[in-house]
Amino acid sequence: MSLLVVGSVAFDAIETPFGKTDKIIGGAASYISLTASYFTKKSKLVAVVGEDFPNEFIQKLQDKGVDTEGLQIKKGEKSFFWSGKYHTDMNTRDTLVTELNVLGTFDPIIPDSYQDCEYLMLGNLSPAVQQTVLNRLQKRPKLVVMDTMNFWMEVALDELKQTLKMVDVLSINDEEARQLSGEYSLVKAAEKIQAMGPKYLIIKKGENGALLFYQKEVFFAPALPLEDVFDPTGAGDTFAGGFIGYLAKTNDISFENMKNAIIYGSAMASFCVEKFGTERLNDLTDEDLNQRVNRFKNLIKFNLAAL
């Protein structure tokens, strides 16, 4: 089934305890599109970059089956740029530079050929822009998944709450869930956030895995214990790309199948953090994916009879 991905395509410069990069490819939609390409060849991208953005990466997306008709290239302007430095624990980071550039005035134009998309992934962007995308689609997609960040809870809470009413699945991290709900307990937080609109809530906990809430049910997927987390940038977006990519491929949006999608999202995220930026997402094979998913299965497998 066809998948529409909306989000940032940008430059990042990253420093971790393991090293430092110059400007490399970043942005939520870059990670999501690359990752989803392992599951579906029918994905379409809406994003904006400046004239400084390398054509090689756009070509790479096209080679992987991503339709880039909706990628706007602004002449004479610069791409969004973020730079950050991770602390030793890799769970916290300092933002060093944020240059909005083309993203500051992003108008998400949907090409006519995108109108039939059945799966929509709204990567982290201002809630107003996310809402505009939904309003411009003539037919509501079968499933709308949205990511957001604490920043929007601080500067655009009302718009965020309006947008939340329009989506099926919200994907945020544990701190964001606590901030959005005002509840410390993630179980209570999930209940409050589900009442805001999304029927499904994914709470990402980084190296501590991810929870999927639906009605009164909950599913948990661990993260794979890794020797080293080299660079966590984009892990959440990669997770989202694997999640919605798997759903679009299988075209089954039951809670049971979403559990499988969470496992694939976790598997893809476990690749992402092994190298800087999007590097590890370039050349994975089906065999790599299956092996990684099997490691997840083995990690939590036990065979217990009743007492």
Added chain:
Amino acid sequence: MSLLVVGSVAFDAIETPFGKTDKIIGGAASYISLTASYFTKKSKLVAVVGEDFPNEFIQKLQDKGVDTEGLQIKKGEKSFFWSGKYHTDMNTRDTLVTELNVLGTFDPIIPDSYQDCEYLMLGNLSPAVQQTVLNRLQKRPKLVVMDTMNFWMEVALDELKQTLKMVDVLSINDEEARQLSGEYSLVKAAEKIQAMGPKYLIIKKGENGALLFYQKEVFFAPALPLEDVFDPTGAGDTFAGGFIGYLAKTNDISFENMKNAIIYGSAMASFCVEKFGTERLNDLTDEDLNQRVNRFKNLIKFNLAAL
């Protein structure tokens, strides 16, 4: 199979965001013995209390099949007392009072009738006392499990390292694993700690579950997402009690069966935190345990075919 439990039996006074207790029953061996009693009626306790310790609790242990011949009651002396206050996140706490009292001169005397024990749980105590217990057993138990704390890494690292060489399973939390190994990555930490002696390493991550390392393999058990963690005191000891109690009951120390033991330990710990102190561990039924274990199974169950 018979189980010997050595550790503190004491008083705690606890403050959490949900309330505050006067002096209540605490101590690692109290939690371990109570919990293990749900799995084996052949457990034996070595500990020390003062004259101030209530006979009702000793009676309760006996009623649950715990042999208290090795519980020393020191006339004219006072029991170990700890008081602490938890922060909102429940993962950090301030110690308000520590009165060693009888624990300061604890000499772990092993009654002759305990010499045949096949499973040994060394609750958190000074590594020197833990070592004395091992030296006083004429026959090495089939399995020795040891708990310890960061405090001993700071004040008695050499003795701790000596004791580590004598045990089969070490159970510590993530921060302690990092401190003991000097490695941030838990996978690397586990490798270093296994080289110190214990063939098996359990790393407890509180609300984020627990890992069991053996050779190059790893098993992960989640913690149950709970509406409220009322009081985390004793959760790690309860986990240990469920772990070794299940192993003693089933008398199977394979890695596969240890996975099951980890699940039972996690299930018992999820009860523990629902009320203050040992309260929730008093009157559980087999039905309660089975239901809880089923919640763990459902939490992580997925049914995934290869891509």
